[in-house]
Amino acid sequence: MAHPPEPGPLGVFGGTFDPVHIGHLRLAEEAREALGLARVRWIPAGQPWHRAPPRTSPQHRLGMVRAAIAGNDAFEADGSEVAAGRPSYTVDTLAALRTAEGDLRPLVLILGTDAFSALHTWHRWRELFGLAHIGLASRAGQSVDALTLDPALTAELAARASDNKQDLRDAPAGRIVRFDMTPLAVSATDIRARLAHGASVRYLLPDAVLEYIRQQRLY
Template sequence: MSHNIQQQAIGFLGGTFDPVHFGHLRPALEICEALSLKQLILMPNHIAPHKSASHCSAQQRCEMVELAIQHQSKIGIDRRELNRAKPSYTIDTLKELKKQHAHTPICFIMGMDSLISFNSWHQWQEILNYCHLIVSQRPGWHCEFNKQVQTLLEQHKSSNPHDLHNLQAGKIYFQTTSQLDISSSEIRQLLNNDISIDYLVPEAVNSYIKQHQLYKKSS
């Protein structure tokens, strides 16, 4: 797909990554490669302090993401949302990213569940002014959208991956990815019950969790 791309778009994927696991990492890599993105950046979200008591610190979530991607040159990390005092709206983050990458198309990656409820997002009508949306979907999955999202799709959907690189923003593109049935909450539950999480997370993340005794019942 490399011919006639004027510039390579950059992808951003937000999440709590508490902890990061193969269900985040595999689809991210597949999107990066399938769409020839220059890089795909994982962006850990801020978690409100009162919610994070049972989980781990922002710093630890960050370190686990770094360990998970250490051998993968195409995947990076952006800490801006963690460094804020409170959770941030996607639109504000996108405005900042656009300032930083003024001439590079930005692709914001989301799951189908986020698209279904997209019209409830803060200033959702503005978001496509700053980025393209890439929707990660499971193979052969079809979905009913509400009227507002359906109208948005009629106006912005593209099935041409070159649009993501040749246009600065404004397209919605569906990309089929492996949907691994793994969740962070399930992993925390397993750890809480002293059950192995081998093969759900990268080995380095597993070692880090053991070393720091994360997600254990507080004795």
Template sequence: MTACLALLGGSFDPVHHGHVALAALFAELLQPDELRILPARPWQKTGLQASDAQRIAMLELAFGGAPLAGMKNQVTVDLREIERGGASYTVDTLRELRKEVGDAASIVFLMGADQLQQLDTWRDWHELFALCNLGVAARPGYELDQDKLPPAVAQELSQRLATPAQVRAARNGKVCLARSLAVDISATQVRNALRASSEAGTDASACLMPQVLDYIQQHNLYKS
């Protein structure tokens, strides 16, 4: 059986329940042999409020416990985009990983529907399909219907849709759409809640793992 590597990238400023829910959903659907979390310095976002070290620490707290459902092993945090320096481009990371894991492995890059709606703004986005598969989850307000997507992205998807089993077995070029992720949380919403008042930790507690919230409070993050 082809090895399957699932990847979840993002700024994680901070990591929240939505990120964990997305990872858990595809861990169950794909049953990947490995899941890597890739903290990035996204070129499309500026002014990250937590430092690289703080974002990494929060990811280790969020994903460092028991394995996700469907996973044989614990999730690992892959630091290559931080260590590379400068802005992060997903296509560069996928080129590196493809060389590392070989031609036979299935690589599945995970994302939310909000990212899919902007996929045509990513550097060399057409090449992504030659390097990996995509696992995309809907979320409230960001749907996966093709009329909600840029025409070029919708056209690519129309010929690549596949079941989780087909994606796991394919080296690249397939797209699995999951419409069952009902979590509607954004890092912006979490930061706003944390800034709102001295009682903001209570407001944000529904969005954050307790250990991550404790870390944020201990380090006085997102106060301004």
């Protein structure tokens, strides 16, 4: 009897999402398409260890993500970091996903160039490559080689970089595959400032998220 095919690569997209906006949505969608991801799992950070506490509670940030991705069957929200009630480390989240998804399913951690440039400062960062691939988003025409990186991270990039998304299917982890993204000058910081001054944020984030913010009286 034929066995069902292995599911395609699972994208992993973390962040504070304070609030989630169209830049996040577009990045996740372009990663899904460019890298051939079966799904993208959104994981709001509960208590980020590397930055000041977010303005809104973990539960509200998870609620905004759920509102934002409703209607996209390829997106799913994961509240595990929110429920944990402790500082969020990507390596621990990926280890839990690896246990849940099995040893063979490819996991792809979606990162922008700013986050990737600081990867060497992350908790147990070298272990990430044994747990997942990295889908590295960069602006069209931007060379990854032009990034200013820590020497140890430069060595990892040189050893693991690939331009072939098929590499994400051929192994469960370990490659860094770059893809082009549409540059959108939208930031959560700017959106929070606009909201604080009563300025319009329409078309910067989904209507469902804006309605959630209004109902919950956030920001």
